[in-house]
Amino acid sequence: MRAFAPHSAARHGLALCHVCELVSPVRNVRCPRCRSRLHLRGSESLQRTWALTIAALILYFPANLLPILKITSVTGDKQNTILGGVVQFWQQRDYLVAIIIFSASVVIPVLKIIAIVSLSLAARTGRRPFGMTRIYRVTEFIGRWSMTDVFVVAILVAVVQLGSALSIHPGAAAISFAGVVILTMLAATSFDPRLIWDAAGRAESKPND
C-alpha cells in the first residue's frame, strides 16, 4: 500500500503560490514574488465549492425550463427550450447537431455538478484519491464546452437580421444557462484537489475500523 501523507509540503509549512508557483514558507502570508496571498490549501475551498455548486443547481432549472431562443417568422412565433431544440433536431434527422447540443448543454452540466459534489464528499472521506483526481482534471477541462449553446444564440441573433421575414431573439434561459456554466467553472476552480489526498492520508493513519 502506498503512503499518501508523508512528504507533503504543507507538513513542512511550505506553501505553493497559486499564482506564480513559487514555494515559500506559509508564515510569509504573502508570496515574496508576486504578492498574492499564500494558503496551504485553497481558502475555504469546500465552502466556496458547495455554495457555487448549489447556486448552479438552482439556476439549472430556469436554464432548462425557460425558452433559450425565440424565433419570429411569417408563420408565427416559436419558442424553444434547450431540450425542445434537441428533440426538434432529432426529428429533423439532424443527429449530429442534436448530439452536440445534447452533450454540451444537458449531459456535461449534469455530470459536472455530480462530479463536483462527489469530489467535495471525497475531500472529507479520502476514498479513491486516484480516481477522484482524474475526475477533477476531466471536470476542469470539460466545463467550458457547455458554453456552446450560449454562443450559438449569440451568433444566430447577430447573423439573422432579415427584418420581416425572420428574426431571432435570445430567451431568458440563455442568461441562466451562461450562469450555470460560469458558476460550475468557478466551483471547479475553487475546489482544491489536495484536500482529497490530505483526507486519504488521514484515513490511512487511522487504524482500520
Add this chain to the structure above:
Amino acid sequence: MLALHEGQKALCPRCTATLQVYQPDSLNRTAAFAAASAILLVVANWFPFLTLRAGYRESQMLLWQSVAGLEDQGYVSLAGAVSLFILLAPTLLIGGLLYLILPLFWNRRLPGAIEICRAVFWARRWNMLEVFLLATLVSLLKLGKLATLTLGISFWAFVALILCLTSALVSIHPRELWDRLEKARE
C-alpha cells in the same frame, strides 16, 4: 528549477500527474506564437466572419457583432460575458504575453509586469475561442436549411488564431517565465 532533457517529464510522486514536460526554447516559442496570434486576432476581427444569404437579402457578421447583437436585445450581462470569453480574454492573453516576453529578450521588465503576468494566467481560463468555433459550426448546421451561410476570411483567421494561441499557451513554462521576470531589470 528542475532541468529536464528531451523525452523526460516530471511526475507528482503522490497522484502521478505530470508536473512539467520538456519545453525547449519556451520564451522564443511563446513569443513567436503570441506575435502570430496578435496578427491573426486583428485579421479575425477586421473581416466578415459569416455571410448569410436568403433570397435577395444578404447580411454580414463581424466577430464583435455577435456581442453587439445580444446587447441590442437588452441582454447586457450576457453580452459582457460573451465579450470576455471571445474578445477580452484572448486580447489580454496575447497582449500580455508580448508585453511580458519581448522585453525579457533584453532582460528588462516593463512597469506592472507582475500584475500583468497574474492577469495573463487568469485570462487563460476564460478564453473560449475553441468553444466559439464549435458554436459556429453548430450555427451553420442549424441555419443551413433556412439560408445560405458562407464563411468569411475572418473565420479562417479565427481557426489559425486558435491553433497559434493554443501553441503559445502550451509553450509557456510558468516557472521559467516568473523566474525570468523576477530577475529582469525594471
